[in-house]
Amino acid sequence: MRQSLTILLIVSLICLSAYPQSGWVAQNSGTTSKSWNVYFLDGNTGFIPFNSGEVAKTTDGGTTWNKITPNPGGYLFSNFWLNSNTGWITGLSGQIKKTTDGGATWNTQTSGTTSHVFNIKFLNENTGYAAAGSGFTNGALLKTTNGGANWTTSASLPAVAMFNIWATDENHVWATGLYGKLYRSTNGGTSWDTSSISGYPELRGVHFINNTTGWLVGGFPTTIVKTTDGGATWTAQSAGVSSYLLSVCFTDVNNGWVSGAEGTVLKTTNGGTTWTKEVTGTTVSLYSVFFVNSTTGWVVGDSGKVFKTGGLTGLEDQSLSNGTSPGSFELSQNYPNPFNPSTRISYSLPEDGLASLKVYNILGREVTTLVNEMQEVGSHSVDFNAANLPAGVYLYELRSGKYRSVRKLTLTK
Incomplete structure (x- = not known):
């Protein structure tokens, strides 16, 4: 009986995935402020920080967005959540704040840098990384091993601003920045290998699905590159557009999305061998794309714009x-x-x-x-x-x- 019920649950899951909502649909964020980042825990619960200093939360897949109070304050760039209670936000001038009560209260952490903290990632409740920069210089790569109570700055400081960071485990970390700069570590940030992507683009997005396979995206010039050896070598992929690309997200080795300027969203189902442009119905810059599975995702950008594709809002987890x-x-x-x-x-x-x-x-x-x-x-x-x-x-x-x-x-x- 128990196994039959489990199989029934699996069938329900497959059926839900088989009939997704099609296209990109606008959602009401409740603000006209810019958002650089979006993060979802599952098909229902997600968070968006805005440059107004507010953080919005949804528990129904984005059908409704509510501001988390009190207002954390400050111009915000990024957020990351381990669960619905524990999360971090980053912003201008070294700002990193943490909540353990779902955003009801926020505690300021000492980042050790005065540069803007553009992106933050955590592997677990203790180990996290952040990328920072100010203008075109003063780059910083930060690490914590105690949940942010203390942050240390890499001894080999980047000479340029670093925009994004990604880690797959305690050892493998990648960070991207201006002038095509890629910093790669295989020992948890103790040391970094530095390389430059051909064309010296501004590298805005990075996503790895394991220790060997990952993608970088950027602009000036339009760039999508892929590695299958952990970042030692990179192969250029054709985006098919000339837009400035800002974010990349993959759910497996085949299915991935890229967002960028001029309302650009690109999709691949073959690991980036080919990319197709999707219709979003907007021309604003879309700074961050996030998918929880191969059908359901969100993209955010200028003027408080939020779009969702796929899924049956509010029903998947129920x-x-x-x-x-x-x-x-x-x-x-x-x-x-x-x-x-x-x-x-x-x-x-x-x-x-x-x-x-x-x-x-x-x-x-x-x-x-x-x-x-x-x-x-x-x-x-x-x-x-x-x-x-x-x-x-x-x-x-x-x-x-x-x-x-x-x-x-x-x-x-």
Whole structure:
């Protein structure tokens, strides 16, 4: 009976993915301020920081956006969230702030730089990286190993502004900046290899799906490049447009998107061998694109513009739950995702009780049990190592008392 119900959940998930909303649809952000960045935890919960100093949150896939109060303040560039409670925002003049209560309060962290912090990424609750710059110079690469209580600056300071940063694990990190500069580390930022992309573009976006395969995008000139050896060498891809490209996001080795100036959104289904331009219905610059799976994503930009494509707003996660789940019962999207070979799964329990967290393959067969014990109310996390499993889509299920939730994760190799 249990396996039949699990298979039914999987079928429901596949059906939802098979009938996505088509095209890009405008959403009402409630502001006309510019946004440089968007981040989603799953198909429902997402966050957008604005240059007005506000942060907007949605819990229904963007159907409604509400301002998080009190206003964090300051011109904001980037945000990153581990779960619905813990997140960071960055801004002008070295600004980094952290919340552990969903944005109700924000604590200022000492970044150690006066440059603008353009982007921030975290691997877990302790290890995070940030990229910074001021004007065309004063670049900085920052790292923390205690959740941002302390930030250290790389000894080999970049001579140019750094716009974006990406990490796949504790060792492999990439950062991009002006004049085609790429900084690459294989030891967690202890040392960096420096190289330049042909044409010396302003490299704005970086995304790696594992330690070897990644993409960079930029402008002046229009640039998309791909690596399959961790960044040692890069191959140019044809964008088919002349727009300044600003952001890149991939959900697996094949499916990816790029956003840029003049309302540009490009899509590939073959790893970038070919890119096609999508209709967004806008001409404003779109600074950040983010997808939670191969069909559902958002893009944000000038004048408070937010667009969504795919998904069945507000229904995806509900269809995978059994019973009524209060706000304190939460199964977060694993991070990183896609992953290879390890990822972290975080969740919250509304009360003390027996908790069960299991992983299933796409056929509904149990792969492993990660948790099966009495646990206290509150937040928990567990690491899942899939080194011995084949690449593919898996599901993980959390049960506790009358509550239940299921999510997808993608293993790449």
